[in-house]
Amino acid sequence: KTNQRTITVLTYNPYVPTELLTAFLGRYVTLVGQPTEIRDSSGVWYGKCQYRVLLKEDPEGVDGFQHPPARFNIGADRGYLYYPRMPDFCKKCKQSGHKENTCDIVFFLFSFG
Template sequence: MITNAIRFAWREKEMEPFGSETFGRTILMWVLKLVIKGLLCLQANPLEGAFDVVFHTEAKHDEVMGTAKEIEKTRPMCHYEVASLARNSFRVITVNMYNPHVKEEEVRAFLGRYMDNVSSARLLKDTLGFWNRRRSFQALLKEDPRGLGGYLHPPALFPLVADRGTLFYARQLPVCRRCMTYGHNFASCGGRKCSVCGSEAHKAKDCGEAKKCHGCGSAAHLWRECTACHRSYAAAAGGGAGAGEGGRRGEGVPDPSKVSEGCPAATEEDRK
């Protein structure tokens, strides 16, 4: 958490992001009508493809956040995801997938059920430079009036069908896999709630409610039909299709001629 700070994260994967000078001149000074003395600092965050802007006062922080949300769909603001780093919902999450071939998109799809503004992954390495299967993400917990502290909290142990993983972050709450509530773990649970719908009248195997995708949480499909799902490592090890790409069927390299829906391409006029 950074007091009075706002992150502007570039969302267009097929386009080159604005440079620091262009961002300051176009977004801060032209679009948001800010002046230099109104900012404490502007810091580039190349790892996240973002700029972190810190203000002197909370009032100015709130004012800019409000303005940014009002014009978030207009160009050139639509090229950025704007999130406050001053909120208590900001977390740095470390994810450990037992199968190292699980793709980043799959993990982000799962985290997106509980968090907003999930960043790209940073691979964590040991002192020799070897990747240790752990990935670090930055995100904001989703608000939930019924949740502890007013937020949703992801489970520490989770499945992506055959692939299992664990995650941890600061101030993490224990989540029971039996009753799906926070504050205790499976061993100390005295309840017998259905893990699908939360009812105490039946078990998960007798539940009539539609099952949901393990990845994105949608009831419209299961994980094997999810757009974030790819072929498992077990299938690749058995010689199945896609084994040449780590056992996962990716979507391929994005076509640079295509631009994300809902936001027109940046023009030279935007960069001036």
């Protein structure tokens, strides 16, 4: 059971400062080295970076580790991340460990009028 991962992060706004992304990830992982910008075949960077990290131990977490959320906001800027052996993430209840098609959470829509 290893805690080493390479996390790929994409923000919808490519101008989100690297320092903010690093601070966000630092709540969940220990960063190893500097992020690497991923560029397309023309050398253009479009907001995707890779971070080498060590997951922090968490006895209550999936596989005994703390995992960063797959989707996140930094201020008004949205982003997502993925990495190998990432636990399932439910877009419905925003919890790790299952997907929305197996989610037991029920949301009620109220209509006033």
